[in-house]
Amino acid sequence: MWLPHWPITRLSRGVSVSPDRPLVTIEAIRGVRHLVAVGEAGEAQGLSPGQTLTAARAVCPALVPIDADPLADEAALARLAAWCERYTPMAAPDPPDGLWLDITGCTAVFASEADLAQDLAARLERNAIPHRLAIAGTAGAAWALVHARKSRTILPSGEERAALIDLPVTSLRLDSGTVTGLRRLGLRTVRDLLRIPRAQITARFGALPVLRLDQALGVMEEAIDWPRPPIEWHERLAFVEPIGTPEDLARALGRLAERLCRRLGEQDKGGQRFVARFFRVDEVVPQIAVATALAVRDPAYLAKLLSEKLETVDPGFGIEMIVLEAETVASLKAPQTQLADVAEQDACDRLAGVVDTLTNRLGADRIFRVAPQASHVPERAVRRVPPLPVRQPSWVGDPAASRPIRLLRRPEEIEVIAPVPDDPPIRFRWRGVSHRVRAAAGPERIAAEWWRGRRSGTRPETDLIRDYYRVEDSDGARFWIFRAGLHAADRMPRWYLHGLFG
Numbered sequence: 001m002w003l004p005h006w007p008i009t010r011l012s013r014g015v016s017v018s019p020d021r022p023l024v025t026i027e028a029i030r031g032v033r034h035l036v037a038v039g040e041a042g043e044a045q046g047l048s049p050g051q052t053l054t055a056a057r058a059v060c061p062a063l064v065p066i067d068a069d070p071l072a073d074e075a076a077l078a079r080l081a082a083w084c085e086r087y088t089p090m091a092a093p094d095p096p097d098g099l100w101l102d103i104t105g106c107t108a109v110f111a112s113e114a115d116l117a118q119d120l121a122a123r124l125e126r127n128a129i130p131h132r133l134a135i136a137g138t139a140g141a142a143w144a145l146v147h148a149r150k151s152r153t154i155l156p157s158g159e160e161r162a163a164l165i166d167l168p169v170t171s172l173r174l175d176s177g178t179v180t181g182l183r184r185l186g187l188r189t190v191r192d193l194l195r196i197p198r199a200q201i202t203a204r205f206g207a208l209p210v211l212r213l214d215q216a217l218g219v220m221e222e223a224i225d226w227p228r229p230p231i232e233w234h235e236r237l238a239f240v241e242p243i244g245t246p247e248d249l250a251r252a253l254g255r256l257a258e259r260l261c262r263r264l265g266e267q268d269k270g271g272q273r274f275v276a277r278f279f280r281v282d283e284v285v286p287q288i289a290v291a292t293a294l295a296v297r298d299p300a301y302l303a304k305l306l307s308e309k310l311e312t313v314d315p316g317f318g319i320e321m322i323v324l325e326a327e328t329v330a331s332l333k334a335p336q337t338q339l340a341d342v343a344e345q346d347a348c349d350r351l352a353g354v355v356d357t358l359t360n361r362l363g364a365d366r367i368f369r370v371a372p373q374a375s376h377v378p379e380r381a382v383r384r385v386p387p388l389p390v391r392q393p394s395w396v397g398d399p400a401a402s403r404p405i406r407l408l409r410r411p412e413e414i415e416v417i418a419p420v421p422d423d424p425p426i427r428f429r430w431r432g433v434s435h436r437v438r439a440a441a442g443p444e445r446i447a448a449e450w451w452r453g454r455r456s457g458t459r460p461e462t463d464l465i466r467d468y469y470r471v472e473d474s475d476g477a478r479f480w481i482f483r484a485g486l487h488a489a490d491r492m493p494r495w496y497l498h499g500l501f502g
Helices: 007-015 040-044 053-059 070-086 113-126 141-148 160-164 176-184 189-194 196-205 208-216 246-266 301-305 339-362
Strands: 021-028 030-036 066-069 090-092 098-101 236-241 269-280 287-296 319-331 371-372 383-384 406-417 427-430 433-447 463-475 478-484 494-500
Touching: 021 040, 021 494, 066 433, 070 090, 070 098, 070 269, 070 319, 090 113, 090 371, 098 141, 141 208, 160 494, 176 208, 189 208, 196 208, 236 246, 246 269, 246 301, 246 319, 269 301, 287 301, 287 319, 301 339, 319 463, 427 494, 433 478
Parallel strands: 021 066
Antiparallel strands: 021 030, 090 098, 236 319, 269 287, 269 319, 371 383, 406 427, 406 494, 427 433, 433 463, 463 478, 478 494
16 A cells, blocks of 8 residues: 655744744745745645745735755655654655655554554644645555545555546646646546547647556556665564663564564575664654674574664664664575584684674774785785685685785885886885895786776876886895886886885
8 A cells, every 4th residue: 555645844944833824935936936835724825836925925914934945855855754664664755745655564563554544643743744644555546635635545455446536637646737738628637537538648748647547547557766675574563652771672672683583584594784773752763783794593693783782772752663674685594514514613603703793893894804806916916805704715826926915005106226227226215215225036027907998197008017026125124116117218117116025
């Protein structure tokens, strides 16, 4: 079922007015201020979007105008959609002033869809948000019922045609130009539109009227842009009275972990990223997230990881509902191990526990493992990979090519004195310190990968060639330096220091 909700989102910007003074938003169009949105109180006094502010004040002198802020309205609508995830994980804003809620199968906490709508309406009223609600089997039908002012309507699936047939064509989400053209032809209701051959409507007004009609009647499916992908693996726990103590929150997370891990185990799956959302009574939704190196479905272990982050959750005046989701899920079948593999498996599990603890305390981007990758260019010869599982590298470098223990993040340019262009240097200066070369080995020529293309800029192609030398200075320090490019008549190659040996 679909449950669109239509608040006046401008109220969430902190504007407070008395009920007898209508609130409107305005914007300037070619120097003339027009009404953009009007509340129910203003509509009752004859105000409507599109009027000039002067004409609106002539009708209603007590109106309260505020400047329109579309970006703030969109942000407020997005926050309201996130708050509505206490009812369903599929909640999306429908600008400029509506929400889509897919409540299919989400009435387990409530006795019926009517009770769910009643609970949502009560919460909106407590927050002083004007609203109209409708539930229908299609998004288009619910939209039409809401805009026809048939609030709190619950339309069973399959009855869309009978419910919409007498509604005006404006309930089909058509632009003003199409509505005006239909009215000029005497087509004012959905019934009138159904009497006309579809080919004639399409030829005159395009495909949109027929498309909207089919979507409202359930003949054609409608795609909605959900802010988050649907989460299949989630569990909810609602409380009769709000909770807020750390002990109650940890106990609730333990119950949710048990239920979620049981479902994952039935499908031989485990989770690698879990998110817990806490829905407070003041409509704030804090959340915590944990990630694991390997897929897990141990409820005690998962509850332990989540409980370590509870100190970051502010319960406010109480939490009414907690939702636990497994955002990333992977296959996790029970292994059939030999007796000799038990010790190795136990060591791997202990290592995974250490990695998970460090990851959730320090951040996922700070715990990684360095693995080789197929590239002869030194700075691209390794890459960061997840710390677990540890697999054998797919590519091994040439053991004859000596590499420094420490590689600089970027090669640093040095001043070099070399007697012959192709010989190693006899002296170089790095970071203000002069080094006299006592021994040198090389060169080892490394060229850039041809498939990466030429670098941007005006540097010649010869700069992509590097001649590396292993040098040792008079103090015994060993360096890895290279000459970039080849000698030319108009320029000299540059020298860089790239690494340090032990």
